[in-house]
Amino acid sequence: MSLVELIARADARGLAGSGLACLDRCVPLLDGGDEVLRPLWATLADDAPAGPGWARELDRVRDALAGPDATGEDESVVLARRMLAAAPTECSGAGLRVWADACSAASLRIHRLLDPAADAAALADGVRREDGAESLSPLVAAELRRQLTVLDALTGNGPAGLRRALEISTEGRRVLRAVVSRRARGRG
Template sequence: MSLVELITRADARGLAGSGLACLDRCVPLLDGDDEVLRPLWAALAGDRVDAGGQDGEDARGGDGTDWARELTRVRERLAGPDADGEDEAVLLARRMLAAAPDTCSGARIRAWADACSVASLRIHRLLDPAAEAGGGLGRENAANGRTENRTEGLSPLVAAELRRQIIVLEVLAGHGPAGLRRAVEVSTEGRRVLRAVVSRRARGRGRPPGRM
């Protein structure tokens, strides 16, 4: 099943988890630490996330964690400087966080998950040296990868991100709340890879990682 099909069929928890996983992997661009999104993952572990993905209740964890409240806190922690001087990859990551809906239900969470998927693939393409060197490893191939479930013509970093997005959606669709642990593991792996890429790129440009 293609990535687009998985997003279309996902329930609310799958959509929220997919979008959050994309954002989690891109946290290094926002100078965030590895734990900054943990409260949002905890919110998704609650039983009150609607399985239908349409008109359910807000996401609240069993310990009372409120998605909307924690989202506000995350935005405050990751608030960056004025956008002037930041490159496209950083701006895309900021927009992913800014666009996150306050509730994990309805059409907004599906739109956010889809937008995060596109933005994260774009970010990985922008940061991949192989994509920079090869003109054929561009946006059209990434779009085809989302709809046709193939990695041919994609740079290594983009192909790996595509596979991670698919894995996250598959484990959440197949295992529900129990799949969140695997989704976090996949995102942690991807975040470490991107953090290394961001650090190398920043050193090459003589800038702090978040300014690129």
């Protein structure tokens, strides 16, 4: 099943977890620590993830990751900031599906922008989320696989799938942190 189809079929917990996982993997761009999103993940473990805990923790995360305005920031950083800004305060409804889908596309775009093996001419093209990872650069292909695995873990597994989704996001965050660090060393 394609990523687009998985997002279309996901329940509220799956959508929130999918969007949050994409954001979690991109936290290094926002200078966030590894634990900054942990309380937000914890709200999804509740039987009713749409409770007030999500909105409260989302506000806390936004405060913790607040940065300067987008003037002069790298496109990848701007995309990560938009993911956080667009997160719905209610962990339910159509807005959650729109956010999860936008996070998926933004995260793939970020990985394409940061992938040293990516073809510069191909950066203008969007990543086709309906296809497999065969024709993608290594960093983007790995991100696409992570997104598929996260949605698969969250589909029908309730709170139990959250642990696996968090493990996948942690691995992806470490990879992106290394890429960002390597890129910074190359510039300076």
